[in-house]
Amino acid sequence: MAKRVGRYTLRMENKPSIVGYAAICGKKEGQGPLSQFFDKIYEDTTLGESSWEKAESRLQTEAVTTALRKARLQADGVDYIFAGDLLNQCISSTFGLRSLDIPFLGQYGACSTMAQTLALSSIFVDSGAARRCVAVTSSHFCTAERQFRFPLEYGGQRTPTAQWTVTGSGAAVVDQEGTGPYVQAVTIGRIVDLGIKDAANMGAAMAPAAATTLLDFFHDTGTKPEDYDLILTGDLGQIGSDLLYDLTQREGVSIGSKHKDCGLLIFDRQSQDVHAGGSGCGCAGSVLCSYILNQVREGTLKNILFMATGALMSTTSSQQGESIPGVAHLVQIKSRG
Amino acid sequence: MAKRVGRYTLRMENKPSIVGYAAICGKKEGQGPLSQFFDKIYEDTTLGESSWEKAESRLQTEAVTTALRKARLQADGVDYIFAGDLLNQCISSTFGLRSLDIPFLGQYGACSTMAQTLALSSIFVDSGAARRCVAVTSSHFCTAERQFRFPLEYGGQRTPTAQWTVTGSGAAVVDQEGTGPYVQAVTIGRIVDLGIKDAANMGAAMAPAAATTLLDFFHDTGTKPEDYDLILTGDLGQIGSDLLYDLTQREGVSIGSKHKDCGLLIFDRQSQDVHAGGSGCGCAGSVLCSYILNQVREGTLKNILFMATGALMSTTSSQQGESIPGVAHLVQIKSRG
Numbered sequence: 001m002a003k004r005v006g007r008y009t010l011r012m013e014n015k016p017s018i019v020g021y022a023a024i025c026g027k028k029e030g031q032g033p034l035s036q037f038f039d040k041i042y043e044d045t046t047l048g049e050s051s052w053e054k055a056e057s058r059l060q061t062e063a064v065t066t067a068l069r070k071a072r073l074q075a076d077g078v079d080y081i082f083a084g085d086l087l088n089q090c091i092s093s094t095f096g097l098r099s100l101d102i103p104f105l106g107q108y109g110a111c112s113t114m115a116q117t118l119a120l121s122s123i124f125v126d127s128g129a130a131r132r133c134v135a136v137t138s139s140h141f142c143t144a145e146r147q148f149r150f151p152l153e154y155g156g157q158r159t160p161t162a163q164w165t166v167t168g169s170g171a172a173v174v175d176q177e178g179t180g181p182y183v184q185a186v187t188i189g190r191i192v193d194l195g196i197k198d199a200a201n202m203g204a205a206m207a208p209a210a211a212t213t214l215l216d217f218f219h220d221t222g223t224k225p226e227d228y229d230l231i232l233t234g235d236l237g238q239i240g241s242d243l244l245y246d247l248t249q250r251e252g253v254s255i256g257s258k259h260k261d262c263g264l265l266i267f268d269r270q271s272q273d274v275h276a277g278g279s280g281c282g283c284a285g286s287v288l289c290s291y292i293l294n295q296v297r298e299g300t301l302k303n304i305l306f307m308a309t310g311a312l313m314s315t316t317s318s319q320q321g322e323s324i325p326g327v328a329h330l331v332q333i334k335s336r337g
Numbered sequence: 338m339a340k341r342v343g344r345y346t347l348r349m350e351n352k353p354s355i356v357g358y359a360a361i362c363g364k365k366e367g368q369g370p371l372s373q374f375f376d377k378i379y380e381d382t383t384l385g386e387s388s389w390e391k392a393e394s395r396l397q398t399e400a401v402t403t404a405l406r407k408a409r410l411q412a413d414g415v416d417y418i419f420a421g422d423l424l425n426q427c428i429s430s431t432f433g434l435r436s437l438d439i440p441f442l443g444q445y446g447a448c449s450t451m452a453q454t455l456a457l458s459s460i461f462v463d464s465g466a467a468r469r470c471v472a473v474t475s476s477h478f479c480t481a482e483r484q485f486r487f488p489l490e491y492g493g494q495r496t497p498t499a500q501w502t503v504t505g506s507g508a509a510v511v512d513q514e515g516t517g518p519y520v521q522a523v524t525i526g527r528i529v530d531l532g533i534k535d536a537a538n539m540g541a542a543m544a545p546a547a548a549t550t551l552l553d554f555f556h557d558t559g560t561k562p563e564d565y566d567l568i569l570t571g572d573l574g575q576i577g578s579d580l581l582y583d584l585t586q587r588e589g590v591s592i593g594s595k596h597k598d599c600g601l602l603i604f605d606r607q608s609q610d611v612h613a614g615g616s617g618c619g620c621a622g623s624v625l626c627s628y629i630l631n632q633v634r635e636g637t638l639k640n641i642l643f644m645a646t647g648a649l650m651s652t653t654s655s656q657q658g659e660s661i662p663g664v665a666h667l668v669q670i671k672s673r674g
Contacts, residue, residue: 189441
């Protein structure tokens with residue numbers, strides 16, 4: 001049973017273990033620095049499907065089935081799947097996972113979804129409510145552009161603060177039994193809104209939530225950045241990362257030397273023209289469930305904080321002049337329990 | 338700690354108690370048969386806000402604060418809030434709840450959301466992962482019409498199978514301590530898709546999922562409809578309810594004499610021109626968190642099954658010719674633990 005530490009943090013007591021994980025990505029991600037770590041790279045953004053939305057669903061299907069296969073498990077051995085994505089009514093998840101016949105709990109945390117689904121899977125497994133859960137999320141550049149921004153054919157200019165939505169999916173299988181990586185603790189975030197209204201600057205909108213959750217975690221656990229090998233954020237990008245340093249520094253916490261951001265790891269900003277970095281649920285999902293968990297499994301990283309952030313707005317709220325609320329959820333992952 | 342019963346059902350072991358609940362509704366709901374049971378009825382669909390979306394957010398704010406007040410609790414005593422709605426990126430929840438400063442877990446289950454949020458709140462409280470959670474959902478006729486169907490000004494004709502989206506919100510506070518109603522068991526549904534494509538016939542799309550989850554529950558627990566005082570579905574409406582009878586009858590299970598549907602309770606179909614009945618997350622939410630839980634609290638209903646169903650599609654998936662996947666989650670609620 002998970003044990004409460006401080007106001008916002010739950011410490012796992014029964015070593016929920018990530019027994020399988022997978023990342024499936026698109027062509028641009030396959031041309032980036034993490035190429036060799038992905039389980040599969042599709043050269044065609046449609047994945048051979050008749051729409052981008054079906055392609056994104058397919059990314060989730062493949063991420064889950066690959067993660068299960070790597071864990072030597074079948075879908076019928078999974079008690080619950082926690083899944084979500086950025087599309088209206090989360091259709092990437094519902095259509096991508098409908099054939100698996102696993103009890104389904106749809107999640108919406110925007111780009112924080114990989115942390116949210118992994119957190120819930122871990123809490124369920126740790127408490128005994130489930131023997132085994134799957135956490136999965138995805139994003140797709142073309143579905144996100146169509147839904148949130150402009151038709152691709154329009155060829156709109158991107159602002160320097162804009163981020164590039166990752167075409168990818170990450171999935172992780174969390175089990176009561178296993179040899180790690182282990183989920184050690186979880187901090188669920190509160191919604192934070194400092195009034196940012198620029199929908200082309202998500203990093204700035206999400207950084208205050210990231211700072212809040214990270215400081216909550218340090219306060220609850222009485223630890224500091226030096227106690228961890230890595231503090232990994234989901235997709236703050238360059239601008240959001242810089243803001244996170246500023247906001248935590250104001251509270252006397254220096255994270256700069258320990259921090260990396262999935263949005264800055266997945267693309268080479270110099271050569272890949274992605275402006276402030278990568279974004280989308282699939283960014284944190286695919287980077288965690290490949291390059292990062294590999295290192296935790298091997299023990300190169302022994303104790304990390306994975307914190308994905310979400311911007312909780314819609315095109316309607318932005319058109320109505322609303323600001324962008326952010327949220328961030330944190331999952332501590334260790335190589336040994 | 339919750340105990341697994343059969344393949345799909347979790348039995349609560351520590352009597353999670355619904356210590357407060359509230360329902361806030363709009364004018365049309367206030368003219369219906371359940372009028373006297375709602376905590377507040379707004380005569381103006383905007384609730385005095387500048388958009389329908391802000392009005393829907395306000396419904397959630399008020400439902401949560403009213404439920405907390407009735408439970409004599411403050412927001413800072415809540416460990417997690419599980420919330421969701423029908424709007425793109427769940428903005429009714431994120432904007433409605435951002436000021437409460439409660440750790441936030443956004444849920445997407447379409448119209449099954451009240452059952453999903455109540456199920457997760459109960460599992461968290463039962464397992465000790467939380468001392469107290471809030472479950473909340475909402476819908477609004479005008480935001481749903483604008484997003485999913487036609488501009489209201491267009492005055493489109495509604496088909497006989499169409500349902501009327503409820504303007505309302507329901508919230509429930511689940512606590513480790515309390516005198517009931519108690520959540521006794523939870524069955525999380527699998528996605529079921531029998532190929533229905535008519536977005537104006539949600540009842541038909543959701544009925545197969547309802548039948549699957551209900552039969553799972555009866556199979557897991559070795560019980561039958563006669564063991565319960567009421568089997569309450571969320572918003573199948575008349576057509577979906579009739580289909581649910583047919584589908585369960587084929588498996589030798591007769592639920593007709595025990596079944597009611599929130600979508601048929603909330604409006605008078607004869608006088609209120611709602612065609613097949615009410616719908617929307619706020620339908621199941623507001624009917625459960627008023628008329629129904631009142632009767633469980635008083636002991637008039639001693640043992641009920643509350644099962645809300647969701648249609649997991651979007652306008653994009655329908656425009657692309659996809660069928661409508663459904664899901665249903667079930668929560669058993671008792672007056673005494």
